[in-house]
Amino acid sequence: MITIYLKQYNKIIRNADPALFDDLGYDDILWIDMLQPTIKEQKAVENFMEFSLQTRQQVEEIESTSKYSETENTIVSNSNFFVPTGESFVVEPVSFTLSNEGVLVSVRQAEFRTFREAEKRLQMNYRSYSTGYHIFISLLEVRIDYDADLVELVSKQVSTLSKDINSEEAIDKKVIHRINGLQESTMLLRENIFDRQRVLSGVLRSERFPNDIYPRLQLMIKDVNSLINHADFSFQRLDYIQDAALGLINIEQNEIVKIFSVASVIFMPATLIASIYGMNFRFMPELDWTWTLPNGFELPLGYLFAIGLMLLCSGLTIWFFRYKKWL
Incomplete structure (x- = not known):
């Protein structure tokens, strides 16, 4: 789909027919936006603008020259935009090409709030967007504002996660997965904010943009630098939370191992006594220990003696552990 923004009265033509370019000139067009173009x-756009558009492979390259470059007739810039997908988001590249006549051509494969917001600004105050250069800078401004919202959202999620970990008695796999998910989101944010920084640095070094744009660029670069610092802080905080969660998991596991260790030590003396009296030696005087009751019934004292000795040794072991504060 092609959307053409004309200079006359800020008129917008959606689903433009490629044959329309035969009746238009450079002075008529302000912005050509291509969404999933055929x-x-x-x-048709390449023939009208007399230059080649970026391929998908060229747009996705990570070299500095692929993010911002200038030729004799055009300025080419590629930048990554976010597409929300539930609790996370994916990255979609967008290609921008500016001609010497001030016509902006954007090529994208997904719908973004950034473009809808830029279109609203263009309709509300079209006199401030006299060239495609101004629209391009406006798109970057809106994108940086949304990046700030995403950074703030991730920061709030990190704070919520930290409170949940402090309030929970046990840490499970879901918490670790939440931490990993937030780390991945923060890394994507940092990468794309760096991407924005490289584009702005290239624009700032250029001499082709109108003079009224450069003061806005200074403010945008300051905003980007602050977002990078904020994202770095969130990432460091996630590292701290991850270390704390793993520490709590280790403590919980140590407590479980400690319980089994104490239980095995408590029953060890009783097991030793049972093993001794379980030996099939012929001479064991405790077997003959008896106590004759008044009614003539003989009570075997050896059995009771062994049981009492087991209980005594186990009780002494428990007392010793408590005395050493191991329990």
């Missing part, structure tokens, strides 16, 4: 639409 090969026919792409060829």
